[in-house]
Amino acid sequence: MKLTFPGLMLITMLCMLSLSVAAADKTPMKAMLLTGQNNHNWQLSSPILKTIIEDTGLFIVDTVEAPPEGGDFSGFSPVFSDYAVVVLDYNGDDWPEKTREDFLTYVQEGGGVVVYHAADNAFPEWPEFNEIIGLGGWGNRTEKHGPYVRWEEGHLVYDMSPGPGGAHGKQHQFVVTHRDTEHPVTRGLPETWLHAQDELYHHLRGPAKNLHVLATAWSDPETGGTGNHEPILFTVSYGKGRMFQTALGHAGNEAPPPAMQCAGFIVTLQRGTEWAATGEVTQEVPVDFPTETQVQLRPKFKKDSSAAQTEAVKEDSTQ
Numbered sequence: 001m002k003l004t005f006p007g008l009m010l011i012t013m014l015c016m017l018s019l020s021v022a023a024a025d026k027t028p029m030k031a032m033l034l035t036g037q038n039n040h041n042w043q044l045s046s047p048i049l050k051t052i053i054e055d056t057g058l059f060i061v062d063t064v065e066a067p068p069e070g071g072d073f074s075g076f077s078p079v080f081s082d083y084a085v086v087v088l089d090y091n092g093d094d095w096p097e098k099t100r101e102d103f104l105t106y107v108q109e110g111g112g113v114v115v116y117h118a119a120d121n122a123f124p125e126w127p128e129f130n131e132i133i134g135l136g137g138w139g140n141r142t143e144k145h146g147p148y149v150r151w152e153e154g155h156l157v158y159d160m161s162p163g164p165g166g167a168h169g170k171q172h173q174f175v176v177t178h179r180d181t182e183h184p185v186t187r188g189l190p191e192t193w194l195h196a197q198d199e200l201y202h203h204l205r206g207p208a209k210n211l212h213v214l215a216t217a218w219s220d221p222e223t224g225g226t227g228n229h230e231p232i233l234f235t236v237s238y239g240k241g242r243m244f245q246t247a248l249g250h251a252g253n254e255a256p257p258p259a260m261q262c263a264g265f266i267v268t269l270q271r272g273t274e275w276a277a278t279g280e281v282t283q284e285v286p287v288d289f290p291t292e293t294q295v296q297l298r299p300k301f302k303k304d305s306s307a308a309q310t311e312a313v314k315e316d317s318t319q
């Protein structure tokens with residue numbers, strides 16, 4: 001075939017177009033990590049969350065620190081709409097009215113939200129926030145905020161019994177069970193896996209509208225739990241927006257926190273963050289995802305060190 005000059009031009013242009021499409025695919029999305037107040041050690045957890053989310057290669061994370069407790073919030077006005085997803089590691093003072101409105105507009109118009117651990121304690125008196133997070137705890141939450149939700153015999157039970165929302169027993173390792181194995185966040189992952197030592201939140205309650213539970217954990221009365229299968233990973237749709245919540249990942253004074261090193265916590269958070277941002281998950285299932293009997297830690301929160309560690313463990317087991 002003889003190529004004419006216009007033909008060559010066309011091929012060149014098509015090549016450039018496909019290259020630019022490939023490059024566009026790899027442009028990281030912007031994620032906002034909102035922190036600055038928490039009853040937990042946010043100074044410890046927030047850099048770890050940034051490491052975990054950036055380790056996907058999908059996001060650049062900007063950390064936004066709210067003013068300290070009792071501080072001046074008059075200038076606190078993050079531009080949520082600049083971001084594909086907002087990750088909340090915040091449990092503290094109320095935001096100004098305009099900031100709240102901006103946040104609601106952002107979610108209604110399709111913004112992604114990730115609620116991490118005690119961020120579900122925030123804003124008990126903000127009804128729309130409670131709708132977005134689906135379930136929350138503490139902050140004097142009661143039956144007025146919505147039902148307790150638990151998993152029983154293959155479906156969710158909404159329990160309007162009176163009582164406080166949010167508690168946990170003693171920290172321990174526990175098995176997480178996926179209740180939807182076809183959702184983008186959980187698809188391809190082991191259905192059950194052993195989580196590293198953590199708090200197991202129970203008796204969360206909230207509006208639970210458009211709530212979809214991805215995973216539960218059995219709350220053992222012997223460690224101070226309820227004897228129920230408690231929601232641990234779940235989503236809510238709000239307007240055009242998507243919320244992913246992980247109740248896991250307690251960060252206290254122990255550094256590095258075991259719960260945040262767990263590959264199961266890390267990978268479900270990474271996948272949940274991508275899903276909240278785009279509605280899809282493109283991440284591969286890692287080799288070091290925990291099994292039902294074996295906790296897997298990533299001491300530096302990144303997949304490289306853990307992959308090496310997993311291989312080392314495998315070599316050991318063959319000797």
Ligand code: ZN
Nearest residue numbers: 040199250251
């Ligand atoms: Zn905690």
